[in-house]
Amino acid sequence: MGHEVSRLMRIGYGPLELPRSIKRGKFEALTPGQTRLIYRAGGLQPPLAMYKNKRRKNIKK
Numbered sequence: 001m002g003h004e005v006s007r008l009m010r011i012g013y014g015p016l017e018l019p020r021s022i023k024r025g026k027f028e029a030l031t032p033g034q035t036r037l038i039y040r041a042g043g044l045q046p047p048l049a050m051y052k053n054k055r056r057k058n059i060k061k
Contacts, residue, residue, distance in 0.1 A: 014041040 012018050015037055022028060030038070039046040 014038060 010018060016030075016034055019028070036046045
């Protein structure tokens with residue numbers, strides 16, 4: 001296009017939007033829901049362990 005790029009800024013990965021508060025070289029852990037979303041976006045089945053942990057939290061005694 002004839003334009004020079006001086007810097008690029010990543011604003012998301014697949015269906016996830018990255019928070020602007022993350023500084024260069026830092027990270028935030030994904031929630032289980034975000035992790036499942038990334039797996040599905042890639043056409044993969046999330047590991048069963050992710051579903052088992054979710055079910056355990058919802059079980060009432």
